[in-house]
Amino acid sequence: MTQQIKIAIAGVNGRMGKVLVEAVNANPNAVLVGALEHASSPVLGLDAGYAVGLDTGVKITADFQAALNQADVLIDFTRPEASLPLIEFCSQNQIKMVIGTTGYDDAGKAAIQAAAQKHAIVFAANYSVGVNLTFHILDTVARVLNEGYDIEIIEAHHRHKVDAPSGTALRMGEVIANALGRDLKECAVYGREGHTGARNPQTIGFATVRAGDVVGDHTALFATDGERVEITHKASSRMTFAAGAVRAAVWLQNHDTGLFDMQDVLGLKN
Numbered sequence: 001m002t003q004q005i006k007i008a009i010a011g012v013n014g015r016m017g018k019v020l021v022e023a024v025n026a027n028p029n030a031v032l033v034g035a036l037e038h039a040s041s042p043v044l045g046l047d048a049g050y051a052v053g054l055d056t057g058v059k060i061t062a063d064f065q066a067a068l069n070q071a072d073v074l075i076d077f078t079r080p081e082a083s084l085p086l087i088e089f090c091s092q093n094q095i096k097m098v099i100g101t102t103g104y105d106d107a108g109k110a111a112i113q114a115a116a117q118k119h120a121i122v123f124a125a126n127y128s129v130g131v132n133l134t135f136h137i138l139d140t141v142a143r144v145l146n147e148g149y150d151i152e153i154i155e156a157h158h159r160h161k162v163d164a165p166s167g168t169a170l171r172m173g174e175v176i177a178n179a180l181g182r183d184l185k186e187c188a189v190y191g192r193e194g195h196t197g198a199r200n201p202q203t204i205g206f207a208t209v210r211a212g213d214v215v216g217d218h219t220a221l222f223a224t225d226g227e228r229v230e231i232t233h234k235a236s237s238r239m240t241f242a243a244g245a246v247r248a249a250v251w252l253q254n255h256d257t258g259l260f261d262m263q264d265v266l267g268l269k270n
C-alpha cells in the first residue's frame, strides 16, 4: 500500500491555495502538514482550512522551517517572486516540489531546472488532465497541418490574473513550435495593433482576454483557405488543477531527483 504523502501548501490563502486544501483532504494518499503565506498576510495563525470549512489542525505560518519541517512535498501556486526563495529552501532541505506558479522568466526556469537535480520537481503550467491531453493532441495536429495553416492561440482568464499570455497558452505554443521545428521565441507574436501588415505564415499568434470570473479557456486555432481546426479546453472549476497537483505530489513518492511535468505524471509522453 502507498504511504500517505505529507504535503505543505504555499500561497494557501490564494484562489488555488484554498482549493488545494480541499483536494489534499479529499485524497486518501495525502495529508496536509504545513501551510504558508507571506509575512504580512492577514490569515497567519488561522487553520489552513478556515476558508473551506475544514479543520485541518495545521496553522498558517510565514516561517518556512515551521511549515516544511514535516513535509515530503511542497505544492506552490503563488507568484515567481514568492516561489523562488522557496525553491532555494527546498533545494537545501531535500523537499520535493509540485510547482503550478506561472510567469517565470528564463532565470526562474533555470533555477527550477537546477533545483530539480537535488530534489524531484513536477513543474507544469496546467495540472488538468484535459489540458495535458490537449498538449498531446496538439503535437499530432501540428505535425499533420504543417503547411499552409495559420496558427493562433487564444486564452481567457479571470480579471485577477497577473501574467499574460497564460502559462498554458505559452506551453501550447511550445508544443506546436517544437512539432514544426520552429523556435517559439523567434516566431511568437503577442497581440497586434495598428498597421501590422499581412500575416507572416511562420508566426504563432497569441491573443489574451481578461474578464470576470473565467477559470481558464484555451483554444489553439489552425486556419487555412476553406477550413479551420480549433482545439479548445475550458476549465469550469479550479478543483481540476488542484486534484491534478495533489496527484502529482503522490506520484513524486517514486522519484528522488529530476524535472518532470504533468504529462510524465499521466504517462502521456511518447
Ligand SMILES: NC(=O)C1=CN([C@@H]2O[C@H](COP(=O)(O)OP(=O)(O)OC[C@H]3O[C@@H](n4cnc5c(N)ncnc54)[C@H](OP(=O)(O)O)[C@@H]3O)[C@@H](O)[C@H]2O)C=CC1
Pocket (backbone or CB within 6 Å): 010, 011, 012, 013, 014, 015, 016, 017, 037, 038, 039, 041, 077, 078, 079, 081, 082, 099, 100, 101, 102, 103, 124, 125, 126, 127, 128, 167, 241
Ligand atoms: N499550473 C496550474 O494548473 C495552475 C496555475 N495557476 C497559477 O498559480 C498561481 C496562483 O494563482 P491564484 O491562486 O489564482 O493566485 P492568488 O493571487 O489568488 O494566490 C497567490 C497566493 O500567493 C500569495 N503571494 C503573493 N505574493 C506573495 C509573495 N511575494 N510571497 C508570499 N506569498 C505571496 C498571495 O497572497 P496575497 O493574496 O495576500 O497577495 C496568495 O495567497 C498563478 O501563477 C497562476 O497562474 C493557477 C491555476 C492553475
Ligand SMILES: O=C(O)C1=N[C@H](C(=O)O)C[C@H](O)C1
Pocket (backbone or CB within 6 Å): 102, 125, 126, 157, 161, 165, 166, 167, 168, 169, 215, 216, 217
Ligand atoms: O491564473 C490562473 O487562474 C490560471 N493559470 C494557469 C496558466 O497561466 O496557464 C492555468 C490555468 O489556466 C489557470
